[in-house]
Amino acid sequence: MPDPRPAGDGRALVVEEAGAWWGVLPVALLVLDGSGRIMQWAQAAGDVLGYAADEVLGRDSADFVLPQGQSAVRSLREAVADGRSATGSFPMRHKTGRTVRLEVWVCPVTGPGRQDGDMLCLAADAREAQRTRGGQTLPEGWFTGSPMGLAFLDTELRFQQINPALEAMNGLPAAAHLGRRPAEVLPGVNSEQMEAAMRRVLDTGEPVLNFRRIGRTPADPHHDRVWSCSYFRLDDPAGRPLGISGSIIDITTDQKDGLDSATARRRVTILNEATLRVGSTLDVARTGQELADLTVPRLADIATVDVLRTVTEAAEPLTGLTAGAALRRLGKAPAYGSVIADVLAPVGRILHFPAAAPYVQALVDRRPYLLPRVDARAVAPAARYTPTPERIRRLGVHSLMMVPLIARGLVLGVATFLRADEPTAFDSADLTLAGDLAAHAAICIDNARLYHREHDTALTLQRSMLPRRPQAPAGMEIAHCYRPASDVNEIGGDWYDVTEITPDRAALVIGDVMGHGITAAAVMGQMRTTVRALSRLDLPPDQLLDHLDHAMQELDDPLLATCLYAVCDTSTNRCRFARAGHPPPAVITPDGTARLLDLPPGAPLGIGGITFTTTEVALPPGSLLVLYTDGLIEARGRDLDERLTELTDLLGHSGQPPLGLCDTLVTHLAATPAEDDIAILIARVGTP
Numbered sequence: 156m157p158d159p160r161p162a163g164d165g166r167a168l169v170v171e172e173a174g175a176w177w178g179v180l181p182v183a184l185l186v187l188d189g190s191g192r193i194m195q196w197a198q199a200a201g202d203v204l205g206y207a208a209d210e211v212l213g214r215d216s217a218d219f220v221l222p223q224g225q226s227a228v229r230s231l232r233e234a235v236a237d238g239r240s241a242t243g244s245f246p247m248r249h250k251t252g253r254t255v256r257l258e259v260w261v262c263p264v265t266g267p268g269r270q271d272g273d274m275l276c277l278a279a280d281a282r283e284a285q286r287t288r289g290g291q292t293l294p295e296g297w298f299t300g301s302p303m304g305l306a307f308l309d310t311e312l313r314f315q316q317i318n319p320a321l322e323a324m325n326g327l328p329a330a331a332h333l334g335r336r337p338a339e340v341l342p343g344v345n346s347e348q349m350e351a352a353m354r355r356v357l358d359t360g361e362p363v364l365n366f367r368r369i370g371r372t373p374a375d376p377h378h379d380r381v382w383s384c385s386y387f388r389l390d391d392p393a394g395r396p397l398g399i400s401g402s403i404i405d406i407t408t409d410q411k412d413g414l415d416s417a418t419a420r421r422r423v424t425i426l427n428e429a430t431l432r433v434g435s436t437l438d439v440a441r442t443g444q445e446l447a448d449l450t451v452p453r454l455a456d457i458a459t460v461d462v463l464r465t466v467t468e469a470a471e472p473l474t475g476l477t478a479g480a481a482l483r484r485l486g487k488a489p490a491y492g493s494v495i496a497d498v499l500a501p502v503g504r505i506l507h508f509p510a511a512a513p514y515v516q517a518l519v520d521r522r523p524y525l526l527p528r529v530d531a532r533a534v535a536p537a538a539r540y541t542p543t544p545e546r547i548r549r550l551g552v553h554s555l556m557m558v559p560l561i562a563r564g565l566v567l568g569v570a571t572f573l574r575a576d577e578p579t580a581f582d583s584a585d586l587t588l589a590g591d592l593a594a595h596a597a598i599c600i601d602n603a604r605l606y607h608r609e610h611d612t613a614l615t616l617q618r619s620m621l622p623r624r625p626q627a628p629a630g631m632e633i634a635h636c637y638r639p640a641s642d643v644n645e646i647g648g649d650w651y652d653v654t655e656i657t658p659d660r661a662a663l664v665i666g667d668v669m670g671h672g673i674t675a676a677a678v679m680g681q682m683r684t685t686v687r688a689l690s691r692l693d694l695p696p697d698q699l700l701d702h703l704d705h706a707m708q709e710l711d712d713p714l715l716a717t718c719l720y721a722v723c724d725t726s727t728n729r730c731r732f733a734r735a736g737h738p739p740p741a742v743i744t745p746d747g748t749a750r751l752l753d754l755p756p757g758a759p760l761g762i763g764g765i766t767f768t769t770t771e772v773a774l775p776p777g778s779l780l781v782l783y784t785d786g787l788i789e790a791r792g793r794d795l796d797e798r799l800t801e802l803t804d805l806l807g808h809s810g811q812p813p814l815g816l817c818d819t820l821v822t823h824l825a826a827t828p829a830e831d832d833i834a835i836l837i838a839r840v841g842t843p
Contacts, residue, residue, distance in 0.1 A: 181199035181202045181203055181279065181280070182199055182203075182277055182278070182279045183199050183200035183202075183203040183204065183257075183276075183277065183278040183279070184197040184199075184200060184275075184276070184277055184762065185197070185200060185216070185275075185276040185277075185278070186264060186273065186274070186275055186276070186762075186764070187216055187273065187274050187276055188272065188273055189236070189272020189273060189274075190215070190272075191215050191216045191217055191228075191232060192213055192214065192215055192216070193211050193212055193213065193214055193215075193216050194212070194213075194273070195212075195762075195763070195764060196208040196211050196212060197762070197763065200278075203255070203257070203278060203279070203280060204219065204247060204249055204250065204255065205249045205250030205251055206219075206250050210250075216228075216276075219247050219248050220245060220246070220247050220248075221245070221246040221247065221248060221254060223245075223246060224245030224246050224247070227244070227245040228245065231259065231261050232274075234261070235261055235262065235263050235272070235274045236272060238263055244256060244257065244258050244259065244281050245257065245259070255280060256280070256281040256282065257278045257279065257280060257281055258278065258279050258280075258281045259276060259277070259278045260276070260277045260278075261274050261275065261276045261277075262274065262275050263275075264758060264765075275758065275762070282315060282333070282334070300562065300563065300598050301318060301320060301595065301598060302320055302591065302594055302595075303320060303402050303403065303404055303426070303430065303595070304317070304318065304320045304321030304324045304325075304382075304401075304402065304403035304404070304405075305317065305318040305320065305321060305400070305401070305402055305403075306318070306321055306332075306400070306401045306403070307389070307398060307399070307400055307401075308337075308353065308398050308399040308400075308401065309397070309398040310357060310396055310397070310398055311336075312336050312337065312350050312353055312354070312399065313333075313334050313335060313336055314332040314333050314334065314335060314336075314337075314340065315333065315398065316329075316333075317329050317332050317333075321403060323374065324372065324374060324382070324403060324405060325340070325341060325372045325373065325374060326372050326373030326374030326375070326376075327340065327372075327373055327374075336350065337349050337350055338350060341370070341372055343370045343371040343372060343376070344368050344369060344370030344371070344372065345368060345369055345370060348366075349366065349368060349384065352366050352384075352386060353386050353399050353401075356386045356387060356388050356399060357388060357396055357399065360388050360390075360396075362385065362386060362387035362388070362431065363384075363385065363386045363387075364385045364424065364427045364428070365383050365384075365385065365423055365424060365427055366383070366384040366385070366386070367381060367382070367383065367384070368381070368382040368383075368384050368403065369381050369382075380405065380407040381405075381406050381407050382403050382404060382405050382406065382407075383403070383404045383406045383423045383426075383427065384401060384402070384403050384404075385401065385402045385427040385430060385431070386399050386400070386401045387399070387400055387431065388400075402427065402430040404423065404426055404427070406423055422584070422588050425449065425450070425453055425454065425588065425592070426588070426591055426592070428449060429446075429449060429591075429592050429595050429596075430595070432445055432448075432449055433445045433446050433449055433592070433595060433596050433599060434595070434596065434598075434599025434600075434602070434603075436603075437602065437603045437606045437607070438603055439462070439466065439467055439485065439600055439603045439604060439607075440467070440485050440486075440502070440503075442485070442596060442599045442600050442603060443460035443461075443462065443484075443485025443486035443596070443600065444460070444485065444486035444487075444488075444502065445486070445596075446458070446460050446486060446570060446592065446593075446596040447459065447460050447486035447487055447488035447570075448486070448488050449592070450488070450572060450589075450592065451488040451489060452576075452577075454572060454585065454588065454589065454592075455556075455572035455573055455574055455577075456493075456495075456573060456574050456575045456576050456577055457487075457488070457489070457493065457495055457496050457499070457552075457572075457573040457575065458486070458487070458488050458570065458571065458572050458573070459484060459486065459487050459499060459570070459571045460484070460485045460486035460487075460560075460568065460570045460571075460596070461482040461483065461484050461485065461506060461568050461569055461570075461571075462482060462483055462485055462560065462567050462568030462600060463480060463481070463482055463483075463566070463567060463568055464481040464482060464483050464505060466483075466567050466568065466600065466604050467483050467485075467604075479507065479508055479509045479510045479512070479515060480507075480508050480510075480514070480515045480518060481505055481506070481507050481508075482505070482506045482508070482514075482568060482569070483503070483504070483505055483506075484500050484501065484502050484503060484504050484506065485502065485568075485600075486502060487499060487500075487501065487502050490502070494550055495547050495550045495551065495552060495573070495575055498543060498546050498547055498550065499543065499547070508540065509540060511540075512537065512540045513536050513537045513557075514537070514557070514569065517557045517559055517569050518559055518566050518568075518569055520559075521559055521561060521566060522559070523556065523557065523558040523559070523586050523589065523590050523593075524556065524557040524558075525555075525556050525581055525582075525583070525585075525586045526554065526555040526556070526581075527554055527580040527581060527582070528553065528554065528580060529548050529552055529553050529554060529555050530548070531545070531548070534548050547573065547575075550575070551575040551576070552573045552574070552575045553574060553575065553580065554573070554574040554580040554581045555571070555572070555573055555574075555581070556571070556572040556581050556585065556586055556589050557569055557570070557571050557572075558570045558571075558572075558586075558589045558590055558592075558593040559593070560593050560596060560597035560600065561593075561594070561597055562594075562597040562598045562600065562601035563601060565601070567597055567600055567601060567604075568600075570589070570592075570593050570596070572585075572589055626653065626655060627653060627655075627661060627838070628655050628657075628658055628659055628660065628661045628725060629658060629659060629725065630659060630725030630726070630840075630841055630842060631661060631723065631725050631838055631839065631840055631841075632812075632813055632838065632839040633653055633813065633836070633837070633838050634812075634813030634814040634816065634817050634836075634837045634838075635651055635817065635834075635835060635836045635837070636817040636818070636821060636833075636834075636835050637649065637651075637832070637833070637834050637835075638786075638821055638825060638832070638833045639832055640786070640830060640831050640832050648666070648667060648668025648669075648670070648675035648676055648678055648679030648682070648714075648716065648832075649666075649667050649668075649679070649784045649786065649832035649833065649834040650665070650666055650667075650668075650679045650682070650683050650834060651663075651664065651665040651666075651782065651834050651835075651836040652664050652683055652686065652687060653836070653838075654686075654687055654690040654691070656690060656691070656693050656722065657693075659724060659725045659726040660722060660723065660724045660725070660726075661722070661723055661725075661838075662686075662690040662720065662721070662722050663720075663721045663722075663723060663780070663782060663836060663838055664686050664690070664718065664719065664720045664721070665718070665719050665737070665782040665783070665784060665834060665836050666679070666682060666683075666686075666716055666717060666718040666719070666737065666784075667716060667717045667718075667737065667784045667785060667786075667832075667834075668682065668714055668715075668716040669714055669715040669716060669717075669759070670714050674712060674714075675714065678710060678712070678714050678716070679716075681706075681710065682703070682706075682707070682716060682718075685702075685703060685706050686699070686703060686718075686720070689702055689703065695731070695733075695769050696720045696721065696722060696731050696732060696733030696767075696769045697733045697766075697767040697768055697769040699720055699733070700718060700720055700733050700735050700757070700760065700767040701766075701767055703718065703735075703760055704735070704760045704761065704762070704763065704765065704767075705763075707760045707761040708761055708763050713761055714761060715759040715760065715761040715762065716735075716759060716760045716761060717735055717736040717737040717738075717759050717760070717784075717785075718734075718735040718736075718737055718760055719732065719733075719734050719735070719737040719738075719740060719782055720732070720733050720735075721733075721740070721780070721782070723780070723838065723840050725840060725841050728773065728774050728775070728776050728778075728840055728841040729771060729772070729773050729774070730771070730772050730774060730780065730840065731769050731770070731771045731772075732752065732754050732769070732770050732771075732772065733754075733757070733767050733768060733769050733770070734754045734755060734756055734757045734767075734768075735757045735758065735759060735760050735765075735767060736756060736757055736758050736759035736760075737757075737784075738783060738784070738785055738788060738799075739751045739752055739753070739754055739756075739799075740752050740754075740780060740781060740782050741780075741781040741783075741802065741803060741806055742772075742774065742778055742779065742780055742781070743778060743779040743781065743806050743807070743809075744774075744775050744778050745775055745776070745777045745778065747807060747808075747810060748807060749803045749804075749806035749807035750803060751799060751803060752770075752772060754768075754770050755767075755768040755770065774840050774841070775841075776840075776841035776842055777839060777840075777841055777842060778839070778840055778841070779806075779813060779816070779837060779838070779839050779840075780837065780838045780839075780840055781806060781816070781820075781835070781837050782835070782836040782837070782838075783802075783820070783833070783834065783835045783836075784832065784833060784834045784835075785831070786825070786830070786831035786832050786833040786834075787802070787820060787821075787824050787825060787833050787835065788802055788824065789830075789831065790826055790830075791826070791830065798824075801824065802820075802824065805819070805820065805823055805824065812839075813837040813838070813839055816837055817835050817837060820835055821833060821835070
């Protein structure tokens, strides 16, 4: 059923929610009249439902909704008729005859040329949206590259995504899993017990570790096999369950050799815990320390994790090590309190090794290295380059393993494991376990490296396209600031600009391109260039936005964008505004009164067929005009109207000049860490 939500500007809220999927999956855009007839069929509507525009225009949208979804459609229409935005999910009929469940966002469309009851509708495939929501924070390589079987299931325990390793274990392609429950896909194993364990996880939120899946799959239909499974719940930001994430390890060989032995149980437990504890964030250093902490003392007495220095410096890892290697220590356990660990370099230290050193050879050979017994003869090759191996041998280290960290064909570093207090030497089973742990950690480290590289690239591109020192005309004082989002998935297209039209008239503009990352930043640059060129023509604000709307529709990769355009005359202290789905500007008069300007909201650029309106406002000389993007006022779990009231209250009590006011707004209103880009443009119009 839909979830109607009133808001100060429902259209902006709906577009923001749906805009989270822009550039990630196809989003259909429709405009319906009050009776539900389809008036506009744009963006990816044809891709989502298969129909061309001439096949649907003028038809009742309810004709394409299956009977079980009709009540949800009626609720959506009722919400829009009341002037509210709403969301819902229901099945629709694809042109091919198959059923497609859509997530739908709707809001009223008002303004010149529109009738009461008209609505803007954005829709995306619900399965793809949920899969994207559950895995958006990590690059795809983490999922596809894992040697363990991985799966995402929805709250009805239907497969939403599986990785190649699980396809191989089950002997079935991903297409045979998606949309079906485990009992439907794998009748030859104890699926009912599996589903009961998953339901407990959904109900309680407590993970299940080391559940045994037993039976036969199409991969090996003539033999029973045993798998160790772990399940944990995925929640949305509000704490609502999204589904189940599962990891599966084939332990048949261990079972045959005595799965109930302490050694086998320890291996399975450590591997299961690694999927939960190693790579919990997209932080390279933390991932290295998590690997070290996980293995001490259960696998080793001392562990270190080192990566090539280029990994932590946003550069490509070296593919050749003929000149030696410089590595940065990411993790060490125990960090202190151990005589042996204190001899080893601390976390953060850069270690230099010549090409012939055994440490570098482990990287070059790309193979794990086991030294069951550490004696003077064994450490002699390394002792030629550093006294540390001989020192730790004298302090009691008697067995050693070195395992390279390799991800996507690149050598990233090496993990080293030592035994001193534990009398048993490392064996081949320990080396296999260390290799599995290192493979998982390497994928997580490389994900973090790629994440931060894209973050830095998007941020650099974004900042390079913003004006460094906007020039204000005589009689106007300008201040501006930009703060990027903390998450690369949220760095987007927030921008602003100031253009002098005549000596006493200037254009002020601020905008926000829907979508995130490098694509949104690039579109933002095109948009700013277009606005700057059009503003030189001294067009009325509504005409400029109309030209910009057409330009947005002609992009190779069309995106939606909000925009607020103003032309201010310092000789008359009058400003003309036009709004395209952007948050309303605020004004602070010289007596300290702050208010939001009541302007027609318009609709986001890129939709097409929208008429924009110019509104002229007279401002007392010396008034402050405050333009901002939605990242300043939107906060998770907070009502938008409340946030706008908080903004005007803060403006009314600031009493600061423009530059200081920018800092105050960011300090008091912006979330930490930043959940979205924030751009602010403040202008003092005229002399008080």
